Amino acid sequence: MLIFRDAEADDLPFIVGLSIASAVGSAPDAGQDWSGPGYRAALAAITADPNQRLVIVERDGARVGTLQLSFIPGVLRGGMWRLLLESVHVVPEARSQGIGARMIGWAMDEARARGCGLVQLTSNKARLDAHRFYRRLGFEQSHEGFKFWL
Secondary structure, three states, rough: OOOEEOOHHHHHHHHHHHHHOOOOOOHHHHHOOOOHHHHHHHHHOOOOOHOOOEEEEOOOOOOEEEEEEEEEEOOOOOOEEEEEEEEEOOHHHHOOOHHHHHHHHHHHHHHHHOOOOEEEOOOOOOOOOHHHHHHHHHOOOOOOOOOOOO
């Protein structure tokens, strides 16, 4: 059985470490002090915002995954809310066991409960296995994404 709970400060090394382990190319958080004030401030901001959740997924008392949910209001499509999924990661030793699909299913249930009409996410272009995974779950590659680092 999977347990979904909100992340706490003690989870930061797990979250950042899993992100680094899953990184394609360079990992921007590698070598950082995971207990540093920036990470703790970000977690505090997420925790304080009712439209944000940083979630830890546990199985048999062990952390096996993490994901961030951002609920976003919109003025188009009749004021439709959407869920943006970010930082979806499963520990390597628990992959290909249905955990990722159950995490996405749980997130979709959360989105429906909040009245969202759409779930969206981005995935690194080099993560072809992840792309196949999301397509298998019914996601469509509908847009080309862009980023501008400040």
